[in-house]
Each structure stands twice: as structure tokens, then as C-alpha cells.
Amino acid sequence: MADNTPSKANATYTKVTWRLMPLLFLCYVASYLDRVNVGFAKLQMLNDLQFSETIYGLGAGIFFIGYFLFEIPSNIILHKVGARIWIARIMITWGIISAAMIFVTTPTTFYIMRFLLGAAEAGFFPGVILYLTYWFPSHRRGKIIAIFMTGVPIAGVIGGPLSGWILHSMSGVNGLAGWKWMFIVEAIPSFILGAVVIWYLQDRIRDAKWLSEEEKQILEADIKAEDHQKQTQSLGQLFVNPKVWLMAVIYFSFVMGLYGVGFWLPTIIKTTGVTDPLNIGLLTMIPYAVSAVAMVLIGRSADARRERRWHVAIPAFLGSVGLILSTVYDHNTLLAMSSLTLATAGIMTVLPLFWSLPTAFLSGAAAAAGIALINSLGNLAGFVSPFIIGWLKDTTHSTDIGMYVLAASLIVGGLLTLTVSKQLVNK
Structure with a gap:
């Protein structure tokens, strides 16, 4: 019989966290960097290729059409073949396509490459969220998903200065523009991490040789107990489940804010009077660094209190306020950066806590398809937001x-979150 005392369980989950999360975190950093570095490439690419802001917005957003079309099939495949092989496949494929962005010369090739990048990456994020449900019960996932999703702001902390430095220092090296070097250099981590995933990850608790039998029993008992309380549904039932569609609409509202900031933050900073790409890159560190801290602290608060709805809604409202203030102070770099920091921290904090909502009532194959459906529908906002x-x-x-x-979209998402049943998600 496993010793399932709180101290033993906490020690076991700490061991699992330190084993899985550093690698998954680094993978998400690479993923988000390859997805949004086009925002920095824009600072040079638009002039070089004579693209309009509309062409850029459409190309940035068309990534999510490919993402939408292939995400549910990708997550179902992951559930069947295992996370180790499938996540590695995703990472290596998107690394190749991200590096191939250097061949973009026309709006059409820009659209095609962004579409292919979205298709290649489809399934990574929901796949990891699904993978975490195999290891952690819902009352521990708020903090865990927050740790994973700090990969987004950390990608900003690392990618901003790196992208700015490449644009500033490598323009013309070996006859390539700075934005082309940026795509090449920032694709390399995806190849390396994809190979590490194959070697390092295990698909299930039972496969983990680094866990003792007692530790495996503790983890399996928690997951089994939680699965008994969840809904088992067919794919057809999932598509007519109003809870799933509500989650998709809420997530759409939040993703509008995420990619509005992700694709346009360098441009917004530039409008305040900062022109050097390196300085723009350094300034982007500030909102993302603050966001990383906020995500972990509020994730811990949500887990400790077993409360989800207000921990999602309040940061959404604060993010909305920050976006509005960034327009009021758009010609004052200090005040604009303060506003953008509030906006980014609010938006980033919302996202990991949101995923504790649908994973509280979906399990098994329904979770695989449901998480992918919610994520793919929500991420259509990644197409709508930059294009608008x-x-x-x-x-x-x-x-x-x-x-x-x-800002209005964030308010809508926050209000809809408060309509979700407290008994459904506060576990």
C-alpha cells in the first residue's frame, strides 16, 4: 500500500515537476519564439519586401488557420502514439519551416510559410496540456500550467534582446538581411530540443523508471480518482457540449489580447519614439519579465484557494485597463511601458489559469479532442487580432x-468566466 500522506504526495509531485517541467518549459520558449519573432522581423522585413501593415497582419495571423485545421487531428494522434514521439516530430518540423522563412520574397510566399508553420506546430500546446493531465490532478495543475506558460513571457525576455541584437548587428553578414539571420538563429533550439524530447520524456506514469513503485501508485491513484468525476464523451457529443463552446469563446477573447501584444509590442514601443531595434528588444523584456513573476504567484494563489474564476477574471480586467492606458500615453515611453507591462502581465496571467477550467471536467479521449477543439477555436483569434x-x-x-x-475582448472574456459554475471548476 502506497504512503499517500500529504508530505509524501507533495514530495512525489515535486519530483515529477522537476523532472518534466524544465524541458517542457524550454520547448514552449522555443515554440513561442518561432511563432512571434515575425513581430521583430517586421521592423526590417516590411521595408525590404515593400509589405503593407495589412499584408503583415494577414501573414502573421494566417499561421492560425493552419493551426486550426490540424490541431484536433494532431492531439488525437498524440493521445494514441504518445507525447514523446509526437512532440519531437512537431518541434523538428516547425524548426525547419521557421528557418525557411528566409526564402519569403512576396506576400504569397509569406502567407504560405506562415500557414505551414501553423500546420507544423498544431498540437504542441494542447498536447502538452493533455500530457500534464496524465501526471497532475486538477488542484495541482494551476501552478504547473503557470510554470509551463511562463515560457511565453520568458520567450519575450530572451527573444526581445536576442532578436533586437541580431537585427542590429547581423544585417548584411554573408549578404543576408538581419531579419533572415534572426529566423535562422532562432530556429536552432527547436531542432536540439526535439531530439532531447525523444530521449528524455516518458509517455505515462507507469513508464517512468525514475519513479519508485510507491510513487507511481500515489500518482496513479490521484489521477484515477479524478477521472471518475469527469465526463466521458464521444467526439460527436463534444461538439454539441455547451460548456466546451463557452470555453472556446472565453479563450478566443483572451487570445485576442495575447497576440495583439505578441505581434505588435515592438511596433507599439517604436511609436513612443524608440527607433533602435536593440533598444526596442531590451524594452520588451520589462513587460514579459513582470508577467513571468505574476503568472507563478497568481497560479499558486489559485491552487492554494482552489478558486479559478476570479483568478482569471481580475487579471483580464487589469489587462484591459493596461491596453487602454497604453493608447493614452503612447507618446511617453515611461508611461506607455508601464501601461504595456500591466496589460501584458494581465493577459499572460489569464492564460494558464484558464486551462484549469476545461481540464476540470474533461478526461481521456474527450480531453484530447476537447482541449484541441477549445485551443484551435480560441486561437483563431490569433488570425483575427493581428489582421484587424x-x-x-x-x-x-x-x-x-x-x-x-x-481591451473590450478581454472584458468580455472576464465576464464570461464569471458565468462558469463555481462547483464545476473550483476543485
Whole structure:
């Protein structure tokens, strides 16, 4: 009989966390960096290729069409063949396509490469979220998913200065533009990490040779007990489940804010009067660094209190306020950066805690398809958001109205979160 006392269970979950999370975290850093570094490439690429803001916005967003089309099949395959092989396949494929962005010369090739990048990466994020449900019960996942998703702000902390330095220092090296060097250099970690995943990860608790039999029994008992309380559904039932669609709409609202900031933060900083790409890159560190701390602290608070709804809604409302203030102070670098830091921290904090909502009532194959469905529908906002902002910027010569749209979206998402049953998600 396993010793399932709180101290033994906590020690076991700490061991699992330190074994799995560093690698998954690094993979997400590489993923997000390859996804949004086009925001830095924009600082040079638009002039080199004579692209308009609308072309950029459409190309940045079309990534999510490929992502949408292939995400559910990808996550179902992962559930069947295992996370180790499938996550490695995803990472190596997206590394190749990200590096191949150097061959973009026309709007059409830009659209094609961004679509292919989305198709290649489809399934990575929901696959990891699904993978974590195999190891951690819901009342421990708020903090764990927050740790994983700090990969997004850390990608900003690392990628901002790195991208700025490459654009600043490597333009013309061996006849290549700085933005082309950026795509090449920042694709390399994906290849390396993909190989490490094959060697390092285990698909299930029972496969983990680094766990004792007692530790395996503790983990398996917790997961089994939780699965008994969840819904088992067919794929057809999933598509008509109103809870799943509510989650998709909430996530769509939050992703509008995420990629509004992710794809346009360098441009917004530039409008405050900062012109050197290296300085822009250094300034982007600030919102992302603060966000990383906020995500972990609020994730811990949500787990400790076993409360989800207000821990999602309040950061969403604060993020909305930050976006609005960033337009008010858009010609004052200090005040604009303070506002953007509040906005980014609010948006980033919302996302990991959101995933504690659907994973509280879905399990097994329903979780595989349900998480992918919610993520793919929600990530369509990644297409809508940059395209709307690009079109509005071309039309009005300002990002202000676009920021108001994103702020309103965050408010809607926060309000909808508060309509979710407390008994359903606060476990």
C-alpha cells in the first residue's frame, strides 16, 4: 500500500515537476519564439519586401488557420502514439519551416510559410496540456500550467534582446538581411530540443523508471480518482457540449489580447519614439519579465484557494485597463511601458489559469479532442487580432482603435468566466 500522506504526495509531485517541467518549459520558449519573432522581423522585413501593415497582419495571423485545421487531428494522434514521439516530430518540423522563412520574397510566399508553420506546430500546446493531465490532478495543475506558460513571457525576455541584437548587428553578414539571420538563429533550439524530447520524456506514469513503485501508485491513484468525476464523451457529443463552446469563446477573447501584444509590442514601443531595434528588444523584456513573476504567484494563489474564476477574471480586467492606458500615453515611453507591462502581465496571467477550467471536467479521449477543439477555436483569434490591428493601422495610421478592440475582448472574456459554475471548476 502506497504512503499517500500529504508530505509524501507533495514530495512525489515535486519530483515529477522537476523532472518534466524544465524541458517542457524550454520547448514552449522555443515554440513561442518561432511563432512571434515575425513581430521583430517586421521592423526590417516590411521595408525590404515593400509589405503593407495589412499584408503583415494577414501573414502573421494566417499561421492560425493552419493551426486550426490540424490541431484536433494532431492531439488525437498524440493521445494514441504518445507525447514523446509526437512532440519531437512537431518541434523538428516547425524548426525547419521557421528557418525557411528566409526564402519569403512576396506576400504569397509569406502567407504560405506562415500557414505551414501553423500546420507544423498544431498540437504542441494542447498536447502538452493533455500530457500534464496524465501526471497532475486538477488542484495541482494551476501552478504547473503557470510554470509551463511562463515560457511565453520568458520567450519575450530572451527573444526581445536576442532578436533586437541580431537585427542590429547581423544585417548584411554573408549578404543576408538581419531579419533572415534572426529566423535562422532562432530556429536552432527547436531542432536540439526535439531530439532531447525523444530521449528524455516518458509517455505515462507507469513508464517512468525514475519513479519508485510507491510513487507511481500515489500518482496513479490521484489521477484515477479524478477521472471518475469527469465526463466521458464521444467526439460527436463534444461538439454539441455547451460548456466546451463557452470555453472556446472565453479563450478566443483572451487570445485576442495575447497576440495583439505578441505581434505588435515592438511596433507599439517604436511609436513612443524608440527607433533602435536593440533598444526596442531590451524594452520588451520589462513587460514579459513582470508577467513571468505574476503568472507563478497568481497560479499558486489559485491552487492554494482552489478558486479559478476570479483568478482569471481580475487579471483580464487589469489587462484591459493596461491596453487602454497604453493608447493614452503612447507618446511617453515611461508611461506607455508601464501601461504595456500591466496589460501584458494581465493577459499572460489569464492564460494558464484558464486551462484549469476545461481540464476540470474533461478526461481521456474527450480531453484530447476537447482541449484541441477549445485551443484551435480560441486561437483563431490569433488570425483575427493581428489582421484587424494591421488593417486599422493602415486605415487610421494608429494602433489606438486596435487596442480598444483588444481591451473590450478581454472584458468580455472576464465576464464570461464569471458565468462558469463555481462547483464545476473550483476543485
